[in-house]
Amino acid sequence: MRWDIFCRVVDNYGDIGVTWRLARQLVAEQGAKVRLWVDDLAALARICPQADVDSDCQLLSGVEVRYWAQAWQAVEPADVVIEAFACELPTEYVAAMAAREAPVLWLNLEYLSAESWVEGCHGLPSMQGNGLQKFFFFPGFTAGTGGLLRESGLLAARDRLQGGAGARIEFLGSLVISPVAGARLISLFAYENAALAGWLDALAGADTPTHLLVPEGRILGDLQRWAGSPLMLGEVMQRGALSVQLLPFMQQEQYDALLWCCDLNLVRGEDSFVRAQWAARPLVWHIYPQQEGAHWEKLEAFMALYCQGLSSEAEAALRAVWRAWNAGEGMAPAWAAWLQCADELVAHAHAWARRQAVYADLAAALVQFYRNWL
Amino acid sequence: MKTAQEMKPNSVALIDGQPWLIQKAEFTKSGRNSAIVKMKLKNLINGSKTETVYKADDKMEPVILERKEVNLSYISGEDYVFMDPEYNSYELRAEDLESVLPFIEEGMNDICEAVFFEGKVISVDLPTTIVRQLAYTEASARGDTSGKVMKPAKLNNGTEVKVADFCEIGDWIEIDTRTGEYKSRAKAPA
Numbered sequence: 001m002r003w004d005i006f007c008r009v010v011d012n013y014g015d016i017g018v019t020w021r022l023a024r025q026l027v028a029e030q031g032a033k034v035r036l037w038v039d040d041l042a043a044l045a046r047i048c049p050q051a052d053v054d055s056d057c058q059l060l061s062g063v064e065v066r067y068w069a070q071a072w073q074a075v076e077p078a079d080v081v082i083e084a085f086a087c088e089l090p091t092e093y094v095a096a097m098a099a100r101e102a103p104v105l106w107l108n109l110e111y112l113s114a115e116s117w118v119e120g121c122h123g124l125p126s127m128q129g130n131g132l133q134k135f136f137f138f139p140g141f142t143a144g145t146g147g148l149l150r151e152s153g154l155l156a157a158r159d160r161l162q163g164g165a166g167a168r169i170e171f172l173g174s175l176v177i178s179p180v181a182g183a184r185l186i187s188l189f190a191y192e193n194a195a196l197a198g199w200l201d202a203l204a205g206a207d208t209p210t211h212l213l214v215p216e217g218r219i220l221g222d223l224q225r226w227a228g229s230p231l232m233l234g235e236v237m238q239r240g241a242l243s244v245q246l247l248p249f250m251q252q253e254q255y256d257a258l259l260w261c262c263d264l265n266l267v268r269g270e271d272s273f274v275r276a277q278w279a280a281r282p283l284v285w286h287i288y289p290q291q292e293g294a295h296w297e298k299l300e301a302f303m304a305l306y307c308q309g310l311s312s313e314a315e316a317a318l319r320a321v322w323r324a325w326n327a328g329e330g331m332a333p334a335w336a337a338w339l340q341c342a343d344e345l346v347a348h349a350h351a352w353a354r355r356q357a358v359y360a361d362l363a364a365a366l367v368q369f370y371r372n373w374l
Numbered sequence: 375m376k377t378a379q380e381m382k383p384n385s386v387a388l389i390d391g392q393p394w395l396i397q398k399a400e401f402t403k404s405g406r407n408s409a410i411v412k413m414k415l416k417n418l419i420n421g422s423k424t425e426t427v428y429k430a431d432d433k434m435e436p437v438i439l440e441r442k443e444v445n446l447s448y449i450s451g452e453d454y455v456f457m458d459p460e461y462n463s464y465e466l467r468a469e470d471l472e473s474v475l476p477f478i479e480e481g482m483n484d485i486c487e488a489v490f491f492e493g494k495v496i497s498v499d500l501p502t503t504i505v506r507q508l509a510y511t512e513a514s515a516r517g518d519t520s521g522k523v524m525k526p527a528k529l530n531n532g533t534e535v536k537v538a539d540f541c542e543i544g545d546w547i548e549i550d551t552r553t554g555e556y557k558s559r560a561k562a563p564a
Contacts, residue, residue, distance in 0.1 A: 010406065085405065085406070085408075086404075086408050086429055108429075110404055110405070110410075111404050111405025111406065111408070112405070113404065113405065115402075117400070117402050117412070120412065121402075121410065121412050121427050124412070124425055124426055124427045125424070125426055125427075126426055126427050126428050126429075126432070127389045127390060127394075127424075127426060129389060129390060129435070130390075131390055136410070136427040270405070288405065288406055290403065290405075290406065290407050291407050294403040294407070298405075
């Protein structure tokens, strides 16, 4: 079973984050031979430091990583071809797919959404003008979708780390993090956000201490404006009850473990959003902003799904925080309500992760789709 | 060539040399400012049907279709018979009218367009705006007169629509057939 996965890095780390995880999982768990075509190796190198940005072809974690150059060099198409996030395949490659004697399964791996229309579109074909069919494959949160990326050992590894204080301290120590005693540990990974300063003020003025861990990213500018001075990597800045620590950009496994260690995770986009759900800890999602506010419907759709089973108070608190965070509005009142429901939100995050784990993971669902197609 | 987004219901696209009637097209924004169109297609050669998805900016080859003005003559079970000004009648099955069926009812006098492919009628288009009567709706719950508060209602043929809160049973309303949405209250057709 040979797979070609095409990834065009448009912005941020969602494209490469998802495809890199998927490629590795297909190799490790499904016995697939995978070529990952990436047009921006520097983006890969940020989450996989072993990657050589100057190499056109390299083997990383069993995945053959190929530089997707503008000038396409002819190759034999694989059995399964994934264009991630509707990236356009090279014309010559599509022609080679059409000419291949054994048929090729062509999949467009779509964006993650909780909207109800996803189930109606998942797995549908798209007739192309060359005798080929392309299938739309939608990840999602329900049985009628393609599921979420979840490696087979992920939840057990999470449970081991969360179950042992020593393991947690040891891991945090590896990132040079010494948790402030009695502090709420929060990770922050977000787009630029005008709501940040107000929320940090609320944390600084709170009775309970907070240790905020901020991996490098787009929120850094807002953070430094609030701090009033540049923050150095690893250094802990203190203001009132709030300690802020800037962390280097990290590998995916490290980031997963960081999420597992935190009491609350603020995440963004698609990849970190999914990983925060597997962390089984409360999360706040900064959704990718779209033209004409199209992202609001997607945010509301996910909240409607996620909030099932919450008390009306906790649901109102969660919705208020998520909406304020995404609108870049004052967080303080919503945050106060959130804290009132904190215990319920913790239990709910566990229950949500358990419910999601019942579904087939995305890689397994893709393989099953291929088998059914055969 | 047109984009998938530009292909409307009752248009025909040539795909792999086969003419496909677009019976239904639903536009949806997916992620990061991209969009998809889900379509119901009917093959005009062999009659097979399929559901399919396209990226909104995928290119499709439209087929130029002949059109003719017609009126609804009568409905007999699943058969819908239309007539042109020369008294030629055209019979269509309910399944051929999927995109407009919710707004077709006995006695309607809208000037429609029959759509032909190679001389054979394949569907009918309604005017963009039609006027229909409300057979049922609840009384106004909030007394809203702004038109912004909506409530469910049923047309004479049972089709459900959302109407302004101030609409009442027996009222005539304008509907946009492209979206199926209520536009305004209207006068009874002459």
